[in-house]
Amino acid sequence: MSQNWQQPQQPQPPQQPGGYGYPAQPPQPQFGGPQQPQFAGGFPPPAPPAGRQGNPALAVLAAVVAALVGGFLYAFLLSALADTDGNEPKITQFAYAGVAVGALVGFVIAKLGGRNPALWVIGAVLAFAGVFFGELYGYAMITADFLGNHEKELASIGQDAPSAFSIFFEHFNTPLFGATSGGGLFDAWKEDADAVTWIFMILSPAAAVSTAYRLSNR
Template sequence: MSQSVPPPQSGPAGANPYAQQPGPAGANPYAQQPPAGAPYPPQQGAYPQQPGAFAGPPAPPAPGRNNLVLGLVAAVVAAVATAALYGVVIGATKHEIGYAAVGVGFVIGLAAGKAGGRNPVLPVVSAVLALGSVYIGQLVGEAMIGAKALNVGFSELFFQHFSVVQEAWKQDADPLTFLFFAIAAFAAFSGARKAAA
């Protein structure tokens, strides 16, 4: 059996017998192109969304959130700074001030919570650092008061005669002194939790 083959046509269209056949408009995505400079309309249903697929790349995590080391570093820096400031306030006023102890604790907790996030260790560490910060601040204040009374330098009294400063603190300590410790620890603990929320 032999089939008849159409005779070749002359010209470029003759090379492809289907070149002159129009196809349906929906079959060719380029058949209905917009004018030059106009945006292409979105293709509806070209690639349907697969179940469980992401619409785009996931958002990057918030910087510094739930970072224990960063929270600890921030809390220690805040503790050192607030201890010095609290000591200067005590030395200048010759009184322990409750609001200053609250501020010490709150600043430590705030720094830990903002830098470290929601790590459950940070509120506890903040409370412990607040206790140490208030204690050092009270010793700094005691040394400032003693240095003025003895007419010696603060650094000489604080660093070379630290045991004398501690003895003076023990003699001056009263129940209010220990209440300030508790206030500062509570402020640090709650401050760290609120800052991380």
């Protein structure tokens, strides 16, 4: 009996790899621009870390100390440059002294306070106050030194040469030796201060702000 004729089977195309027993198909390269990284939950990427945060209270306290120390150094320098051997004292102003006080205060305020422009303003005020204190206390030291060179004349009228501390704190607004006329230390300083004195004093807060700005932007 004859067998039914069967049509030969067509060859089947090979199956795509990735099924059972086949290695996984490598990902196909995608063309186009770089894709942005996806974040779970749709949240934006974390913000970059902020600049160094300082301690404003500690910065102001340290700046007050720096202004006082700078003021005393300013006073000693002013007294050292003065000539008190003549009939009246001659005072020599030194511009870089005020700049140094301002730079010291600006360095402290920026180092401990971080990038905070409000602290720069406080530092400028403290720098000016430090130089102003140095001017007045230096003037008291010069006056005390000048009177100390005339102890014999003072002794002849029954007076002792006062110290700079006494002149600054006891005769700030009252005249020396119980005089009924004339002003105290502050009035005498105002009479001797000129435009150059005020210019040198203004350099101090300018130096404080400039130093704090440069240090904070490094």
